[in-house]
Amino acid sequence: MTKKIQILLYLFIFFPLIGIAQKEIGVWEIKDGILITNQATNNKIAQQYWKIVTNTLPNDLLHNYVSSFRLFTDGIEEDLGGINPMNDLNSKWQVDLDIADMDIHSKDSTHILSYTHTLIHEFGHLLTLNATQVTPTEDEYQEDKKGYLTMEGYAKKKSYLGQFVQQFWPPRLLYQWDRIDKKWNQRKRLRLLYRFYLKRQDSFVTDYAAESPEEDIAEAWTFFVLANKPIPNSIKEKKVLFFYQFPELVAQRKFIRSKLKSIPLNYLENFKSRVDY
Numbered sequence: 001m002t003k004k005i006q007i008l009l010y011l012f013i014f015f016p017l018i019g020i021a022q023k024e025i026g027v028w029e030i031k032d033g034i035l036i037t038n039q040a041t042n043n044k045i046a047q048q049y050w051k052i053v054t055n056t057l058p059n060d061l062l063h064n065y066v067s068s069f070r071l072f073t074d075g076i077e078e079d080l081g082g083i084n085p086m087n088d089l090n091s092k093w094q095v096d097l098d099i100a101d102m103d104i105h106s107k108d109s110t111h112i113l114s115y116t117h118t119l120i121h122e123f124g125h126l127l128t129l130n131a132t133q134v135t136p137t138e139d140e141y142q143e144d145k146k147g148y149l150t151m152e153g154y155a156k157k158k159s160y161l162g163q164f165v166q167q168f169w170p171p172r173l174l175y176q177w178d179r180i181d182k183k184w185n186q187r188k189r190l191r192l193l194y195r196f197y198l199k200r201q202d203s204f205v206t207d208y209a210a211e212s213p214e215e216d217i218a219e220a221w222t223f224f225v226l227a228n229k230p231i232p233n234s235i236k237e238k239k240v241l242f243f244y245q246f247p248e249l250v251a252q253r254k255f256i257r258s259k260l261k262s263i264p265l266n267y268l269e270n271f272k273s274r275v276d277y
């Protein structure tokens with residue numbers, strides 16, 4: 001079998017299987033931060049999960065933007081959860097959580113920390129990609145003078161992501177990353193991305209942060225919340241320190257930390273990457 005046929009078979013056979021393997025638990029409407037029960041039999045479990053989300057994360061953004069809540073599972077690991085815009089204006093969002101990766105009955109502190117990381121990370125996307133942060137566009141390719149183009153639109157120059165890219169993703173780095181990101185072969189893309197990360201381990205808080213500027217800021221935000229204030233030894237610490245210039249984010253950090261049962265010790269130094277390539 002030629003390499004090309006192998007890859008095609010991989011794409012057509014393996015990817016649909018991944019889709020089928022994801023089991024839907026249910027989808028619920030969220031109105032002004034309140035979960036609306038529906039005909040689904042899993043209302044109780046949805047309420048329990050939504051309570052943890054609203055008890056952990058600052059409520060203003062959840063109230064303003066989250067209109068849908070979805071629970072699913074594909075087993076442990078794979079897809080942990082996500083947050084996605086429901087319209088082109090980025091004014092309505094859906095939170096997705098995998099109930100296997102977020103076992104709310106678990107007493108295991110490593111497991112709790114892992115899903116807390118996921119919750120804060122997803123909140124980081126809402127924080128940096130909502131309607132106040134990003135200008136929607138029809139552009140499929142970035143026009144450099146308009147700033148950095150995300151899937152949701154151009155990051156405004158003064159937005160958190162706009163400033164973060166300006167400071168940490170110089171054009172040369174963006175170009176090198178973009179060349180990898182364009183690879184249509186996903187396995188190759190991930191392999192090259194991992195190499196891209198290995199060459200710059202001091203610049204990224206985790207290997208997953210090298211996936212894109214959007215993931216980079218969401219991961220750095222998560223360490224800003226969970227880790228102690230670092231000394232700026234290298235770029236990754238500077239990425240965590242970036243958020244301290246915004247008083248409203250320092251307040252959000254304080255709020256989230258006040259809700260956690262325990263704060264991890266030296267989270268940035270001790271963190272073990274979770275992604276396998």
Ligand SMILES: [Zn+2]
Binds near residue numbers: 121122125215
């Ligand atoms: Zn993410």
